Structure formats: C-alpha cells, structure tokens
Amino acid sequence: MSQIRTHTGFDRLPIVDVSGLFSDNEDRRLATALELDRAARDAGFFYVTGHQIAREQQAALVEHAKRFFAAPDDWKMRYYIGQSTAHRGYVPEGEEVFAGGKRDRKEAFDTGRELPPDDPDVKAGTPMLGPNLWPDQPGFRDAVSGYYDAAFALGRTLLHGFALALGLPEAHFDTYLQKPPSQLRLVHYPVDPSAEDRPGIGAHTDYECFTILLPTAPGLEVMNGKGEWIDAPPIDNAFVVNIGDMLEVWTGGTYVATSHRVRKVKEERYSFPLFFACDYHTVVAPLPPFATPEALAKYPPVSAGNHLFAQTAQSFTYLKQRLESGELALPDGSKALASFGQQARYSAA
Template identity: 85%
Template sequence: MNAHHTHFDRLPVVDISGLYSDDLDVRLATAQVLDRAARDAGFFYVTGHQVSREQQAALVDHAQRFFASPHDWKMRYYIGQSLAHRGYVPEGEEVFAGGKRDKKEAFDTGADLPLDDPLVKAGTPLLGPNVWPDQPGFSDAVTSYYKAAFALGRVLFRGFSLALGLPETHFETYLSKPPSQLRLVHYPFDASAADAPGIGAHTDYECFTILLPTAPGLEVMNGEGRWIDAPPIDNAFVVNIGDMLEVWTGGTYVATSHRVRKVSEERFSFPLFFACDYATVVEPLPKFATPEAVEKYPPVSAGEHLFAQTAQSFTYLKQRLERGELVLPDGSKALASFGQQARHATLEE
C-alpha cells in the first residue's frame, strides 16, 4: 500500500529527456525521478518530451474549429452511431459516479483500424475505424498528434519498467493494438459558472493518461482527500496513473482521482488514455504481490475493465445495457472503484 501519497500540495515536474538517452545510467536516473512522482502523487507534469509544438497547435486549432460548428452538424458524427465508440460526444452524454452529467462536449478517436483487421472482425469492443468529420485537415492533424503522443507513451512505459525494476521492454508485449483513446474535449464558456465540478471526480481506467490542457480547471485529490489545482505549464503534459498501473503495482502507484472545476474560461483538453491490449490480464507484479495486494487486486482483464467502465458512463451504452443489447463482463467493477476517491468515498465530490 502506498504510504507516501498524502500531503502533496502541487504536482511534481519530471524532465523525461533522459529517457531518450543512449546511456542506460541516464535513463535509470530519470526513471527514478519518474518513480518518485508516481508514488508520491500519481499525477505529475512531463517536460523534455518530443511532441512538437506544431503538432500540439494543429490539434488545438482543429478542435476549436470543430466545436465552434453548429450542433446539428456535429451530431452527424454522434458516437452512438459508430462501430467502435468513436465520434462526437454531446454535453450530458457522460454520467460519472454519483449521477452527475458532464458539462462538456468531446470528440473521441483512437487507432484507426480497418474493418478487416482480425481483432475488429472478432468483435473486440473499442477497436475499429475512426469517425472523421468533413473538416479539411482534421484527420491529418489528429492522426499526427495521436502518433506522437502514443510514441511518448511508449517512452514513459519504458521509464516505468526501469523504475519498477523490470526489463526496459517489459510492457511492450502488451502494446500491439491497445484501445488507447485520444479525446478532444471542450468546456464551453460560461460567464455564470460557479466554483463547482465541470466533470465528475473519477480515475482513468487505463494504464496512464497523457493530457494536453489549454486552461486551468483540473483538480487532483491528494492522499488526505483535498483537491489540489493542476494548472497548465507551457509545453508540458500532465500525466496521471490509471487503474491498470495501480493494479500492476499493487497500489504502490495510485490512480489519483481528479475532476475539472467549473470555470468561466473556455477550456480545451486533450487526454490520450494509454491502454494495454484488450486481452491483457493485469494483476500485481511478483515484486508487489503481497498478501494484502493480492487480496485487494484480483486479476482483471484490462479490456473488459475499460469496456465496463465506459458502458456504465455513456448514456447510449447504458441504454443498450438496459435493452439487453449489451452485457457487462462478469466481475465488472462499479464506477470510482480505484484511486483516492474510492478511499475517501464519503467526501463531497
């Protein structure tokens, strides 16, 4: 159990440029810094990456143009009409733990797999083709950014491997075709906004998240149950531990609960939820498999966990569950079952 994740009042900053070094000692030293941030906060800034400012700017520009379009046009690309959970997410579509509807809209993408891909043909949830709006340059900008951010995710996973005393490529075997989702998220301007949540408190269901935000609003729960501001830093990503890394490390890394405060400033946010392959079974690594950890974290299918959490939070999927068109996998956890939120369940969200 993580005894360190308590008193932080700001997020650590980790310069990961050393993870790109040819010198193993430099990579190890950087991994140790990464490890401390993951243990102490589970949420941290990453600098020294190789995602260009041009790729970031193009993504933001196309998101701004898309979300400024008329609602009826955006609904042509409604996620509920897609084959692989891709497309436009209107305000109120998502409902997190506690029944709160989100005050945001989004556009969801992922690895663009063709219909004849074996995993897609087999009906693997959350894998398949993207939905692209009729907006010139949109697909190119989003795809370019996705590839760059995904490459960063691979680098971070190698750093986590070193930090955890594993072979540097340990997690590579789980990254052949993961359902890693890139979301373009828009929090509209609201001049009357009160200091209240704009997106409900939650953990992320995957291994970790790489976030590019454009404005303040993100809050992180520390180990005492207090909400800590996480404002943007120029050319830095916000990275947070997800449910699967919490399981793999037996709670040594905590999937830190977070939310978006309802602020008056218009805000765009671009999380890449870095997942492992759908069929991956995740349980505490031998190093962390104490009796307590094994009891708390039984083996879980990464893909089934992601699908179950998604199906419980998207209205169109909840409706399919109610109609019997979908069934949750056996042993599915309820929303908000990981992280500090689960440990402070009685706190007001």
C-alpha cells in the same frame, strides 16, 4: 491492516524532465526513471517536460478542435458516437454520466488507433477496437492522427521508464502494446460567464495505464493523500501525466490511480487526454515484485479491456441504453464506477 501506499499531502504537482528517457545512456535513462517513480508514488499526477512533441503538432490539434466544436450542433451530430462501431466520434453535452448520476457539462470527440474491418479482433466484435469516425473537415484527420502517433510514442517511452523504475526489463510492457484501445479525446468546455466555483466533471480515476494530457486553461483538480483538492494549472509546453487503474493493479497499489475532477471555470477550455492503454485482452494482476498476499487479495486479476469497456458502458448514455435493453451486457466481475484511487479509499473509509 492495509499497508498499501497512499499519496503524500502534496500541495502542487511535481515536474519531471523526461528528456533523459530518450538518451542512449542507460544510467541517464535510469536516473530519469527514478524521478518518474518518485512522482508516481508521491502524487500519481505530475507534469512532464522534455517530451519531444513539437509545439506545431500541439497547435494544429488545438486549432482543428476549435474549428470542429465551433460548427453547428446538427453538423457535429452527423458524427455522433452512438453511430460508431468502435466508440469513436462526437460526444454531445450531457452524454456522459459519472458516478453519483451527475451529467457532464462538456462536449468531446473521441478517436483511437485506426484498425481495418478485416482485423481479427474487429471481426470478432471486440469493444473499443475498429475504425475512427472522421468529420468532413479538411486537415482534421491528418492533424489528429499525427498528434495521436506522437503522444502514443511518448507513452511508450514513459512506460519504458516505469518498467526501469519498477526493476523490470525496459521493454517489459511492449508485448502488451500491439493494438491497444488507447483513446485520444478532444474535449471542449464552453464558456460560461455565470459559472460558479463548483465541480464540473465528477471525481474519477482513469481506467487505463496512465493518461497524457494537454490542457489549454485551468480547471483540473487533483486529490492528494490527505483527501484535499489541489489545483493543476497548465504549464507552458508541459503535459500532465496521471497514473491509471491498470498501473495501480500491476504495482499492487505501489502506484495509486489519482482521483481528479474538473471545476467550472469562466474561460473557455480545451483538453486533450491520450488514455494510454494496454491491449484489450491483457490480464492485469500484481507483478511478482509486488505480489504480496495483501496486494493479491486487494487486486484480483482483471481484463484490461473488459475493465475499460465496463467503465465506459456505465458512463455513456447510448451504451447505458443498450445495457438496459439487453443489447449489451457488462463483462463478468465488472467494477462499479470510481472503484480505484484515493477517492474510492476515502469513500470506503
């Protein structure tokens, strides 16, 4: 029988003050890392405070997102993601389709690390890598890029903390962070006065290492170890962090990607997840401390980028159409949607 860990029956998300990870004192960094580790093992979803991202940067991101999404649909469609070479740009309502065929009721704008056309991986046609598609909105690019850089720096610091907690050298994962396809999404859930208390975005895990989320309103729910849905409302000046598929694989299931969903709420909601990824060509498998026969059987090596691309291609309409036409093909060994996390375990039970 499987001994791979499941989450506890938590009824609220843990809060971790990560300011200690920025300390020059190694003991303090380790103590904070162990708090991160406990939250990751018990819930796989937690709040972080002490993150060093200025409120002003957060506010500028929110303000420019509000201004963009308030624009006419035909103007926003000038920046439609299907016109991008690197999966960047505007995502209209209904574009995304989750496991079970449910169409999503939100709009978004996707960005990532800016790479020039002459970058070797871009020239090679590596999916998810390349230039952003910036709208003609004064100040938008500076606000979004500035926030992206700050959130990515926080992600690198968190990954140092996870490395310490897992008994690895603090910079163990840095070699996999040269130009990862880490996406920052600006997401808008339009106001719906007639909304019922029912799922909006279907249950899913995130495909990368972990996610750093800035939300403006309630609506997020997280599955605990009993299969129950727990509310995760915003906390002032705190980010929500959740474990993704790649950290589940690297730790052999010691950390579990936590299934989550967004329910329909009556107030307008904005959400800003940075999906913190490792480099596209990274092959992820259980690390030596976690490479038990059971873990190796459950988690065969997976290409981080291929996994991200396959999951994305199965959930975006414009990419699904290209798959159906034969213009695109899924990488060999691609998993179906919702193949990780607690939701997958309960579905397989």
